[in-house]
Protein backbone atom coordinates (compact mmCIF):
# COMPACT_ATOMS: atom_id res chain seq x y z
CA UNK A 216 0.00 0.00 0.00
CA UNK A 217 1.27 3.50 -0.81
CA UNK A 218 2.07 5.78 2.10
CA UNK A 219 -0.53 8.45 2.78
CA UNK A 220 0.49 11.78 1.24
CA UNK A 221 2.23 14.15 3.63
CA UNK A 222 0.24 17.06 2.26
CA UNK A 223 -2.93 17.08 0.22
CA UNK A 224 -4.42 20.36 -0.92
CA UNK A 225 -7.89 20.03 -2.45
CA UNK A 226 -9.92 22.83 -3.99
CA UNK A 227 -8.05 25.59 -2.17
CA UNK A 228 -9.31 29.11 -2.66
CA UNK A 229 -7.59 31.89 -0.70
CA UNK A 230 -9.00 35.40 -0.82
CA UNK A 231 -7.94 38.86 0.32
CA UNK A 232 -10.37 41.50 1.41
CA UNK A 233 -9.86 44.67 -0.56
CA UNK A 234 -11.98 47.78 -1.08
CA UNK A 235 -14.91 46.61 -3.18
CA UNK A 236 -14.93 42.93 -2.12
CA UNK A 237 -12.81 39.80 -2.03
CA UNK A 238 -10.12 39.00 -4.56
CA UNK A 239 -8.89 35.41 -5.01
CA UNK A 240 -5.08 35.16 -4.91
CA UNK A 241 -5.20 31.34 -5.19
CA UNK A 242 -8.03 29.24 -6.60
CA UNK A 243 -8.87 25.75 -7.91
CA UNK A 244 -5.66 24.54 -6.27
CA UNK A 245 -5.08 20.80 -5.92
CA UNK A 246 -1.63 19.60 -4.92
CA UNK A 247 -0.29 16.45 -3.30
CA UNK A 248 3.17 15.87 -1.84
CA UNK A 249 4.26 12.35 -0.93
CA UNK A 250 6.68 11.53 1.89
CA UNK A 251 10.25 12.16 0.72
CA UNK A 252 9.10 14.07 -2.35
CA UNK A 253 10.10 17.63 -3.36
CA UNK A 254 7.49 19.64 -5.21
CA UNK A 255 8.38 23.08 -6.58
CA UNK A 256 5.84 25.86 -7.05
CA UNK A 257 7.00 28.23 -9.77
CA UNK A 258 5.64 31.25 -11.56
CA UNK A 259 6.18 34.98 -11.98
CA UNK A 260 5.89 37.44 -9.15
CA UNK A 261 2.28 37.70 -7.97
CA UNK A 262 1.21 34.28 -9.28
CA UNK A 263 0.19 33.07 -5.83
CA UNK A 264 3.15 30.93 -4.76
CA UNK A 265 3.70 32.58 -1.39
CA UNK A 266 -0.03 32.87 -0.70
CA UNK A 267 -0.22 29.09 -1.17
CA UNK A 268 2.55 28.49 1.37
CA UNK A 269 1.07 31.02 3.83
CA UNK A 270 -2.31 29.29 3.47
CA UNK A 271 -0.76 25.94 4.40
CA UNK A 272 1.03 27.39 7.42
CA UNK A 273 -1.96 29.42 8.63
CA UNK A 274 0.09 32.61 8.33
CA UNK A 275 -2.16 34.67 6.07
CA UNK A 276 -2.39 38.31 7.20
CA UNK A 277 -5.06 38.47 9.89
CA UNK A 278 -8.47 39.92 9.02
CA UNK A 279 -7.30 40.54 5.43
CA UNK A 280 -6.52 37.10 4.03
CA UNK A 281 -8.44 33.86 4.55
CA UNK A 282 -9.01 30.41 3.12
CA UNK A 283 -12.48 30.68 1.61
CA UNK A 284 -12.76 27.10 0.29
CA UNK A 285 -10.91 23.83 0.25
CA UNK A 286 -8.95 21.47 2.46
CA UNK A 287 -5.28 21.38 3.39
CA UNK A 288 -4.74 17.92 4.84
CA UNK A 289 -1.47 17.27 6.63
CA UNK A 290 -0.37 13.87 7.87
CA UNK A 291 1.14 14.70 11.26
CA UNK A 292 4.12 12.96 12.86
CA UNK A 293 1.65 11.00 14.98
CA UNK A 294 0.05 9.64 11.78
CA UNK A 295 -3.12 11.64 12.42
CA UNK A 296 -4.48 13.56 9.39
CA UNK A 297 -5.62 17.13 10.12
CA UNK A 298 -7.27 19.74 7.92
CA UNK A 299 -5.10 22.81 8.51
CA UNK A 300 -7.75 25.02 6.89
CA UNK A 301 -10.09 24.20 9.77
CA UNK A 302 -7.67 24.57 12.71
CA UNK A 303 -7.76 27.40 15.26
CA UNK A 304 -4.69 29.51 15.94
CA UNK A 305 -3.61 27.51 19.00
CA UNK A 306 -3.71 24.18 17.12
CA UNK A 307 -1.85 25.71 14.20
CA UNK A 308 0.88 26.83 16.59
CA UNK A 309 1.33 23.21 17.64
CA UNK A 310 1.76 22.17 14.01
CA UNK A 311 4.12 24.96 12.90
CA UNK A 312 7.75 24.32 13.80
CA UNK A 313 6.78 20.82 14.86
CA UNK A 314 5.09 18.92 12.00
CA UNK A 315 5.94 21.66 9.47
CA UNK A 316 9.34 23.35 9.29
CA UNK A 317 9.67 26.66 7.50
CA UNK A 318 12.55 28.45 5.79
CA UNK A 319 12.09 31.86 4.21
CA UNK A 320 14.05 34.03 1.81
CA UNK A 321 15.61 36.37 4.33
CA UNK A 322 17.10 34.53 7.33
CA UNK A 323 17.03 37.64 9.51
CA UNK A 324 13.21 37.66 9.44
CA UNK A 325 13.20 34.26 11.18
CA UNK A 326 16.08 34.97 13.58
CA UNK A 327 15.89 37.08 16.70
CA UNK A 328 18.94 39.36 16.99
CA UNK A 329 18.99 39.29 20.82
CA UNK A 330 19.25 35.51 21.32
CA UNK A 331 22.17 33.24 20.46
CA UNK A 332 21.59 30.88 17.57
CA UNK A 333 21.88 27.90 19.92
CA UNK A 334 19.06 29.27 22.11
CA UNK A 335 16.88 29.85 19.06
CA UNK A 336 17.32 26.32 17.75
CA UNK A 337 16.74 24.87 21.21
CA UNK A 338 13.47 26.75 21.81
CA UNK A 339 11.16 24.69 19.53
CA UNK A 340 12.79 21.50 20.86
CA UNK A 341 11.80 22.48 24.42
CA UNK A 342 8.33 23.71 23.46
CA UNK A 343 7.23 20.98 21.07
CA UNK A 344 9.26 17.99 22.21
CA UNK A 345 9.29 18.85 25.92
CA UNK A 346 13.03 18.34 26.33
CA UNK A 347 15.05 19.98 29.12
CA UNK A 348 17.25 23.03 28.56
CA UNK A 349 20.35 20.89 28.68
CA UNK A 350 19.07 18.25 26.21
CA UNK A 351 17.74 20.90 23.82
CA UNK A 352 21.06 22.77 23.90
CA UNK A 353 22.92 19.55 23.03
CA UNK A 354 20.44 18.87 20.19
CA UNK A 355 21.01 22.41 18.88
CA UNK A 356 24.76 21.82 18.62
CA UNK A 357 24.14 18.53 16.81
CA UNK A 358 21.77 20.25 14.40
CA UNK A 359 24.34 22.98 13.67
CA UNK A 360 26.80 20.21 12.79
CA UNK A 361 24.13 18.51 10.61
CA UNK A 362 23.65 21.67 8.56
CA UNK A 363 27.39 21.92 7.96
CA UNK A 364 28.38 24.67 10.39
CA UNK A 365 32.01 24.20 11.46
CA UNK A 366 32.86 24.43 15.16
CA UNK A 367 29.19 24.11 16.14
CA UNK A 368 29.72 24.42 19.90
CA UNK A 369 31.29 27.84 19.56
CA UNK A 370 28.79 28.95 16.90
CA UNK A 371 25.86 27.98 19.11
CA UNK A 372 26.92 30.73 21.51
CA UNK A 373 27.04 33.42 18.83
CA UNK A 374 24.38 35.94 17.79
CA UNK A 375 22.94 36.06 14.25
CA UNK A 376 24.89 39.21 13.32
CA UNK A 377 28.14 37.32 13.94
CA UNK A 378 27.37 34.92 11.07
CA UNK A 379 27.48 35.33 7.28
CA UNK A 380 24.25 35.26 5.22
CA UNK A 381 24.85 31.67 4.13
CA UNK A 382 25.57 30.56 7.71
CA UNK A 383 22.40 32.30 8.94
CA UNK A 384 20.35 30.45 6.37
CA UNK A 385 21.92 27.20 7.59
CA UNK A 386 20.84 28.18 11.10
CA UNK A 387 17.22 28.75 10.00
CA UNK A 388 17.32 25.34 8.30
CA UNK A 389 18.56 23.83 11.58
CA UNK A 390 15.64 25.57 13.37
CA UNK A 391 13.18 24.31 10.78
CA UNK A 392 14.42 20.75 11.20
CA UNK A 393 14.76 20.86 14.99
CA UNK A 394 11.56 18.88 15.65
CA UNK A 395 12.01 16.51 12.71
CA UNK A 396 9.05 17.80 10.67
CA UNK A 397 7.18 15.73 8.10
CA UNK A 398 6.98 18.71 5.75
CA UNK A 399 9.48 21.48 5.05
CA UNK A 400 8.18 24.61 3.34
CA UNK A 401 11.03 26.54 1.77
CA UNK A 402 9.93 29.88 0.25
CA UNK A 403 12.71 31.28 -1.98
CA UNK A 404 15.33 30.10 0.57
CA UNK A 405 18.30 30.77 -1.70
CA UNK A 406 17.14 33.90 -3.51
CA UNK A 407 18.98 36.34 -1.19
CA UNK A 408 22.25 34.40 -1.37
CA UNK A 409 25.04 34.59 -3.91
CA UNK A 410 25.29 31.82 -6.46
CA UNK A 411 27.95 29.61 -4.86
CA UNK A 412 26.23 29.76 -1.47
CA UNK A 413 22.91 29.04 -3.21
CA UNK A 414 24.34 25.82 -4.63
CA UNK A 415 25.65 24.82 -1.19
CA UNK A 416 22.27 25.37 0.45
CA UNK A 417 20.49 23.35 -2.26
CA UNK A 418 23.01 20.52 -1.78
CA UNK A 419 22.41 20.69 1.95
CA UNK A 420 18.62 20.49 1.56
CA UNK A 421 18.96 17.52 -0.77
CA UNK A 422 21.26 15.73 1.66
CA UNK A 423 19.02 16.43 4.66
CA UNK A 424 15.98 15.24 2.77
CA UNK A 425 17.57 11.95 1.79
CA UNK A 426 18.64 11.40 5.40
CA UNK A 427 15.29 12.33 6.92
CA UNK A 428 12.77 11.48 4.21
CA UNK A 429 10.67 14.58 4.77
CA UNK A 430 8.46 16.11 2.06
CA UNK A 431 9.49 19.54 0.74
CA UNK A 432 7.37 22.27 -0.82
CA UNK A 433 9.87 24.54 -2.53
CA UNK A 434 8.66 27.96 -3.68
CA UNK A 435 10.81 29.69 -6.27
CA UNK A 436 10.70 31.77 -9.44
CA UNK A 437 14.00 30.22 -10.57
CA UNK A 438 13.68 27.31 -13.00
CA UNK A 439 17.36 26.43 -12.59
CA UNK A 440 16.71 25.84 -8.91
CA UNK A 441 13.66 23.71 -9.76
CA UNK A 442 15.80 21.51 -12.01
CA UNK A 443 18.33 21.13 -9.18
CA UNK A 444 16.01 20.27 -6.35
CA UNK A 445 12.51 19.14 -7.31
CA UNK A 446 10.91 15.85 -8.33
CA UNK A 447 7.69 17.47 -9.50
CA UNK A 448 6.77 21.01 -10.44
CA UNK A 449 3.53 22.97 -10.36
CA UNK A 450 3.55 26.08 -12.54
CA UNK A 451 1.27 28.86 -11.30
CA UNK A 452 -0.24 31.72 -13.25
CA UNK A 453 -2.63 34.34 -11.86
CA UNK A 454 -3.50 32.21 -8.84
CA UNK A 455 -4.04 28.88 -10.58
CA UNK A 456 -1.88 25.88 -11.41
CA UNK A 457 -1.58 25.84 -15.20
CA UNK A 458 0.73 22.86 -15.54
CA UNK A 459 2.04 20.15 -13.29
CA UNK A 460 4.15 17.02 -13.68
CA UNK A 461 7.57 15.47 -13.08
CA UNK A 462 10.31 18.07 -13.59
CA UNK A 463 12.16 16.06 -16.26
CA UNK A 464 8.96 15.62 -18.30
CA UNK A 465 7.70 19.19 -17.96
CA UNK A 466 11.09 20.65 -18.87
CA UNK A 467 11.58 18.28 -21.81
CA UNK A 468 8.06 18.79 -23.16
CA UNK A 469 5.99 21.57 -21.59
CA UNK A 470 2.26 21.19 -22.24
CA UNK A 471 1.24 24.77 -21.48
CA UNK A 472 2.33 27.83 -23.49
CA UNK A 473 3.15 29.70 -20.26
CA UNK A 474 5.59 27.00 -19.13
CA UNK A 475 7.04 26.96 -22.61
CA UNK A 476 7.57 30.74 -22.46
CA UNK A 477 9.14 30.55 -19.00
CA UNK A 478 11.57 27.87 -20.13
CA UNK A 479 12.47 29.85 -23.25
CA UNK A 480 13.30 32.92 -21.20
CA UNK A 481 15.86 31.14 -18.99
CA UNK A 482 19.27 32.44 -20.06
CA UNK A 483 21.67 29.72 -21.15
CA UNK A 484 25.16 31.10 -20.60
CA UNK A 485 26.77 30.63 -24.04
CA UNK A 486 23.55 31.40 -25.88
CA UNK A 487 22.92 34.59 -23.85
CA UNK A 488 26.40 35.93 -24.71
CA UNK A 489 25.92 35.07 -28.41
CA UNK A 490 22.51 36.78 -28.49
CA UNK A 491 23.93 39.88 -26.81
CA UNK A 492 26.80 40.06 -29.33
CA UNK A 493 24.31 39.77 -32.18
CA UNK A 494 22.20 42.53 -30.59
CA UNK A 495 19.25 40.14 -30.21
CA UNK A 496 17.32 40.40 -26.95
CA UNK A 497 16.75 37.29 -24.86
CA UNK A 498 13.24 35.95 -25.51
CA UNK A 499 10.70 37.06 -22.90
CA UNK A 500 6.97 36.51 -22.51
CA UNK A 501 5.29 39.60 -23.94
CA UNK A 502 2.79 41.57 -21.87
CA UNK A 503 2.13 41.47 -18.14
CA UNK A 504 0.38 39.33 -15.57
CA UNK A 505 -3.29 40.43 -15.43
CA UNK A 506 -4.62 42.10 -12.29
CA UNK A 507 -6.37 39.68 -9.95
CA UNK A 508 -9.14 42.26 -9.54
CA UNK A 509 -10.38 41.78 -13.06
CA UNK A 510 -9.27 38.46 -14.40
CA UNK A 511 -10.66 37.64 -17.83
CA UNK A 512 -13.50 35.11 -18.09
CA UNK A 513 -11.45 32.51 -19.93
CA UNK A 514 -7.77 31.57 -19.74
CA UNK A 515 -5.87 34.25 -17.80
CA UNK A 516 -2.82 33.79 -20.06
CA UNK A 517 -4.71 34.18 -23.36
CA UNK A 518 -3.78 37.84 -23.95
CA UNK A 519 -0.06 36.93 -23.83
CA UNK A 520 -0.28 33.62 -25.61
CA UNK A 521 0.93 32.83 -29.13
CA UNK A 522 -1.47 29.90 -29.30
CA UNK A 523 -4.62 31.75 -28.20
CA UNK A 524 -7.80 31.30 -30.24
CA UNK A 525 -11.29 32.68 -29.67
CA UNK A 526 -12.34 29.67 -27.60
CA UNK A 527 -9.63 30.44 -25.00
CA UNK A 528 -11.48 33.57 -23.88
CA UNK A 529 -14.87 31.90 -23.47
CA UNK A 530 -14.30 29.81 -20.33
CA UNK A 531 -11.49 28.90 -17.92
CA UNK A 532 -9.89 25.73 -19.28
CA UNK A 533 -9.90 22.86 -16.80
CA UNK A 534 -6.64 21.23 -15.71
CA UNK A 535 -6.63 18.07 -17.85
CA UNK A 536 -4.43 15.02 -18.05
CA UNK A 537 -2.08 15.47 -21.00
CA UNK A 538 -0.17 12.30 -20.09
CA UNK A 539 -0.69 9.93 -17.15
CA UNK A 540 1.75 12.11 -15.16
CA UNK A 541 1.42 15.60 -16.67
CA UNK A 542 -1.56 17.98 -16.47
CA UNK A 543 -2.22 21.16 -18.42
CA UNK A 544 -4.79 23.95 -18.22
CA UNK A 545 -4.61 24.62 -21.97
CA UNK A 546 -7.21 23.58 -24.52
CA UNK A 547 -4.49 23.32 -27.20
CA UNK A 548 -1.93 21.30 -25.26
CA UNK A 549 -1.86 18.63 -27.98
CA UNK A 550 -0.61 21.21 -30.48
CA UNK A 551 2.36 22.44 -28.43
Ligand SMILES: Nc1ncnc2c1ncn2[C@@H]1O[C@H](COP(=O)(O)OP(=O)(O)OP(=O)(O)O)[C@@H](O)[C@H]1O
Nearest residue numbers: 231240259260261262263264265266267276436507
Ligand atom coordinates in the same frame (compact mmCIF):
# COMPACT_ATOMS: atom_id res chain seq x y z
N1 LIG B 1 -1.80 41.34 2.08
C1 LIG B 1 -2.36 41.27 0.86
N2 LIG B 1 -3.46 42.01 0.55
C2 LIG B 1 -4.03 41.94 -0.66
N3 LIG B 1 -3.60 41.16 -1.65
C3 LIG B 1 -2.52 40.41 -1.42
C4 LIG B 1 -1.84 40.41 -0.17
N4 LIG B 1 -0.79 39.54 -0.25
C5 LIG B 1 -0.82 39.03 -1.51
N5 LIG B 1 -1.86 39.53 -2.20
C6 LIG B 1 -2.25 39.21 -3.58
O1 LIG B 1 -1.88 37.89 -3.88
C7 LIG B 1 -1.15 37.85 -5.11
C8 LIG B 1 -0.19 36.71 -5.05
O2 LIG B 1 0.87 37.03 -4.18
P1 LIG B 1 2.05 36.02 -3.83
O3 LIG B 1 2.90 36.70 -2.81
O4 LIG B 1 1.53 34.68 -3.51
O5 LIG B 1 2.84 35.93 -5.19
P2 LIG B 1 4.16 35.14 -5.48
O6 LIG B 1 3.86 34.27 -6.64
O7 LIG B 1 4.66 34.48 -4.26
O8 LIG B 1 5.11 36.29 -5.93
P3 LIG B 1 6.58 36.70 -5.41
O9 LIG B 1 7.50 35.81 -6.17
O10 LIG B 1 6.70 38.12 -5.80
O11 LIG B 1 6.59 36.48 -3.93
C9 LIG B 1 -0.52 39.23 -5.23
O12 LIG B 1 -0.38 39.64 -6.55
C10 LIG B 1 -1.54 40.11 -4.57
O13 LIG B 1 -2.49 40.54 -5.51
